[in-house]
Amino acid sequence: MSILFTNARLIDPEAGTDSLGWLLIKDGVIAATGSETAMPKADEQVECAGACLAPGIVDIGVKVCEPGERHKESYKSAGLAAAAGGVTTMVTRPDTLPTIDTPEVLSFALRRANEAAPVNVLPMAALTKGREGLEMTEIGFLMDAGAVAFTDCDRVISNTKVFSRALTYARSLGALVIAHPQEPILSEGAAVTSGKFASLRGLPAVTAMAERMGLDRDIALLEMTGAAYHADQITTARALPALERAKRNGLNITAGTSIHHLTLNEMDVANYRTFFKVKPPLRAEDDRQAVIAALRDGTIDVISSMHTPQDEESKRLPYEEAASGAVALETLLPAALRLYHAEDLSLPQLFRAMALNPAKRLGLDAGRLCAGAPADLVLFNPDTPIVLDRFKLKSKSKNTPFDGARMQGKVLGTYVAGQPVFEAP
Amino acid sequence: MTYSHSHLLGIEPLAPPDITAILDLADQYADLNRRDVKHSDALAGLTQINMFFENSTRTQASFELAGKRLGADVMSMAMQASSIKKGETLIDTALTLNAMHPDLLVVRHPHSGAVDLLSEKVNCAVLNAGDGRHEHPTQALLDALTIRRAKGRLHRLNIAICGDIAHSRVARSNIMLLGKMENRVRLIGPPTLMPSGIADFGVEVFEDMQEGLKDVDVVMMLRLQRERMDGGFIPSEREYYHRYGLDAEKLSHAKDDAIVMHPGPMNRGVEIDGELADDINRSVIQQQVEMGVAVRMAAMDLLARNLLARRQAQTGVMV
Numbered sequence: 032m033s034i035l036f037t038n039a040r041l042i043d044p045e046a047g048t049d050s051l052g053w054l055l056i057k058d059g060v061i062a063a064t065g066s067e068t069a070m071p072k073a074d075e076q077v078e079c080a081g082a083c084l085a086p087g088i089v090d091i092g093v094k095v096c097e098p099g100e101r102h103k104e105s106y107k108s109a110g111l112a113a114a115a116g117g118v119t120t121m122v123t124r125p126d127t128l129p130t131i132d133t134p135e136v137l138s139f140a141l142r143r144a145n146e147a148a149p150v151n152v153l154p155m156a157a158l159t160k161g162r163e164g165l166e167m168t169e170i171g172f173l174m175d176a177g178a179v180a181f182t183d184c185d186r187v188i189s190n191t192k193v194f195s196r197a198l199t200y201a202r203s204l205g206a207l208v209i210a211h212p213q214e215p216i217l218s219e220g221a222a223v224t225s226g227k228f229a230s231l232r233g234l235p236a237v238t239a240m241a242e243r244m245g246l247d248r249d250i251a252l253l254e255m256t257g258a259a260y261h262a263d264q265i266t267t268a269r270a271l272p273a274l275e276r277a278k279r280n281g282l283n284i285t286a287g288t289s290i291h292h293l294t295l296n297e298m299d300v301a302n303y304r305t306f307f308k309v310k311p312p313l314r315a316e317d318d319r320q321a322v323i324a325a326l327r328d329g330t331i332d333v334i335s336s337m338h339t340p341q342d343e344e345s346k347r348l349p350y351e352e353a354a355s356g357a358v359a360l361e362t363l364l365p366a367a368l369r370l371y372h373a374e375d376l377s378l379p380q381l382f383r384a385m386a387l388n389p390a391k392r393l394g395l396d397a398g399r400l401c402a403g404a405p406a407d408l409v410l411f412n413p414d415t416p417i418v419l420d421r422f423k424l425k426s427k428s429k430n431t432p433f434d435g436a437r438m439q440g441k442v443l444g445t446y447v448a449g450q451p452v453f454e455a456p
Numbered sequence: 457m458t459y460s461h462s463h464l465l466g467i468e469p470l471a472p473p474d475i476t477a478i479l480d481l482a483d484q485y486a487d488l489n490r491r492d493v494k495h496s497d498a499l500a501g502l503t504q505i506n507m508f509f510e511n512s513t514r515t516q517a518s519f520e521l522a523g524k525r526l527g528a529d530v531m532s533m534a535m536q537a538s539s540i541k542k543g544e545t546l547i548d549t550a551l552t553l554n555a556m557h558p559d560l561l562v563v564r565h566p567h568s569g570a571v572d573l574l575s576e577k578v579n580c581a582v583l584n585a586g587d588g589r590h591e592h593p594t595q596a597l598l599d600a601l602t603i604r605r606a607k608g609r610l611h612r613l614n615i616a617i618c619g620d621i622a623h624s625r626v627a628r629s630n631i632m633l634l635g636k637m638e639n640r641v642r643l644i645g646p647p648t649l650m651p652s653g654i655a656d657f658g659v660e661v662f663e664d665m666q667e668g669l670k671d672v673d674v675v676m677m678l679r680l681q682r683e684r685m686d687g688g689f690i691p692s693e694r695e696y697y698h699r700y701g702l703d704a705e706k707l708s709h710a711k712d713d714a715i716v717m718h719p720g721p722m723n724r725g726v727e728i729d730g731e732l733a734d735d736i737n738r739s740v741i742q743q744q745v746e747m748g749v750a751v752r753m754a755a756m757d758l759l760a761r762n763l764l765a766r767r768q769a770q771t772g773v774m775v
Contacts, residue, residue, distance in 0.1 A: 225653065226653035226656075227653030227654075227656040228653070230628075230651035230653050230654065230657070231468070231628070233568035233569075233587075233588050233589030233591070233625060233628060234569070234588075234589075234590075238652070302569075302572055303569030303573065347545070348545065348573075349546065349568070349569050349573055349588075350568065350569045351569075351588070
């Protein structure tokens with residue numbers, strides 16, 4: 032079975048190119064690409080009419096609420112949302128009920144994922160049992176069962192001794208640890224970032240500096256232990272010099288940021304709009320700009336959706352009490368394209384952060400357009416205007432901050448291992 | 457001039473003419489309240505529900521009295537004792553209330569923004585009686601009326617707000633109101649009790665009381681909210697009183713005719729000297745309580761007029 036995509040705008044993050052050409056897939060992998068007029072023959076041909084063809088998005092940090100809260104999101108609904116959003120690999124979080132912290136629970140989740148989700152699912156496991164920050168999980172067994180990384184998600188392991196031992200043990204197995212850099216005491220109970228807006232709204236706030244303090248500690252532990260470490264979300268200007276220095280010093284460190292911190296700022300919370308409550312809280316515009324610049328120069332490696340489904344009941348509360356998080360699998364690409372249309376980042380730069388870098392960090396072949404790479408692809412038109420209607424999202428939960436937003440970018444088709452998993456109606 | 461909003465959720469959304477409209481009407485009600493027969497029928501037949509999710513004696517009594525003097529049917533509910541303990545959400549509470557057909561809803565809630573949320577879900581006029589650290593608009597309005605009556609104007613005054621600014625919704629509403637009416641506002645307090653980003657509020661910030669009080673027309677003291685202190689904002693009450701408690705010596709740096717205000721309840725000997733608080737030549741604390749009833753009458757009267765006009769405009773649609 033082979034498919035030839037013709038007249039496509041090929042977005043190659045590895046080569047950093049954005050050019051018209053054709054791409055041939057055969058038996059689930061990319062067989063060849065080119066720009067010549069002489070094209071190979073294929074069983075099927077897709078005329079792209081100048082639409083963009085890019086490696087499918089590899090999204091680190093997706094919350095699927097199985098086991099425990101299937102009413103918020105199941106593998107099926109998350110998988111359909113991912114396919115519709117051009118996400119071909121979901122790297123899922125272990126902050127479920129119960130926590131994914133044993134090989135048994137992990138196998139259950141993976142079985143459900145393989146049954147129900149049309150895209151690739153790679154599970155992460157908790158670094159400590161119950162994400163309580165006290166005892167490390169069975170990192171070896173969990174890796175054997177398929178865990179691709181270890182994280183306590185938005186919980187910070189405040190016991191430094193526990194964290195340093197877990198990092199040391201993880202290093203011996205070559206396991207990647209993903210942490211949430213944050214000073215846990217300063218950020219306790221915070222709903223917004225300190226500053227004029229927080230004070231005007233009278234909401235409990237955390238200084239942006241708390242992220243830098245958390246990152247500084249983690250970097251010191253990396254120097255001690257030599258572990259492989261990824262910061263889930265770097266969202267403030269003050270944390271960037273520390274990150275840049277740690278990379279320069281040769282530590283095994285990478286960093287991500289969330290699409291919401293790249294495209295929204297604290298003012299968007301406006302009159303206590305709880306769909307804009309995320310963790311860490313949205314930052315000042317200066318921070319947003321600094322994070323975009325850091326993505327451009329490669330200090331920040333990865334863009335994630337940080338897809339976090341919440342039902343209406345947990346959001347329709349006073350701001351302090353409302354749950355954090357936003358669904359984003361389907362809005363990740365159109366939101367990221369805001370950065371392209373604003374000329375902040377080119378399309379190859381965007382796909383470097385959304386596909387190539389996360390794949391590389393997890394040791395995957397995905398995220399490339401070269402021959403031999405898996406045929407995980409997204410075909411999209413970056414210019415099509417859309418008005419987002421949250422009730423049309425495929426996620427079971429509809430908690431998006433982009434409801435009613437005017438965006439540009441429409442996914443036309445998503446392919447996983449050469450098979451179409453989504454085609455625009 | 458008229459008040460143009462359907463709720464009174466805070467000072468932030470108000471324009472100067474809205475503020476003046478409330479104060480002008482409140483002036484009339486202040487006069488009514490000094491007569492023997494203190495009654496009007498402005499709210500006759502309307503239902504006012506006071507929902508206090510947080511303890512209050514003074515504000516609740518003031519709203520209750522205001523409603524009764526205007527002829528409304530007034531009911532007060534102490535919410536912390538009832539449904540929220542049973543896990544009912546604010547939205548459920550709103551739906552329950554709608555079924556009772558209230559016309560005016562007075563709400564106090566410990567969380568910032570909770571009154572805004574409630575106002576989106578009920579079909580009556582909502583008055584914010586204090587939400588978290590956000591706003592307490594009727595307090596700012598009664599302070600404004602007290603100042604206007606004592607000073608003869610509400611503009612181009614130097615006004616100092618002193619004490620626990622960080623935890624105070626009274627301070628936030630006052631900063632906004634006094635700023636909108638073109639006064640110079642100074643904030644005085646220890647830096648641990650100043651909110652973040654305060655430099656961008658269009659106010660002057662002082663850490664030294666003597667310096668901050670120099671030549672001010674009005675000194676507003678705030679209650680040191682001990683119940684909100686989740687740890688270590690100040691070393692001790694006595695050091696606080698020494699550095700930030702208002703006494704005759706510190707007040708001598710203000711203008712000779714400066715007035716002293718306090719939203720109550722006072723901690724005598726913590727933020728204000730007891731004798732000074734009782735000095736009828738300087739302290740207008742009793743007038744503040746008096747103006748509180750008048751301002752709440754005015755606010756409810758104006759909101760009821762807007763509510764009835766809106767209902768009339770869509771006759772047959774509203775219940």
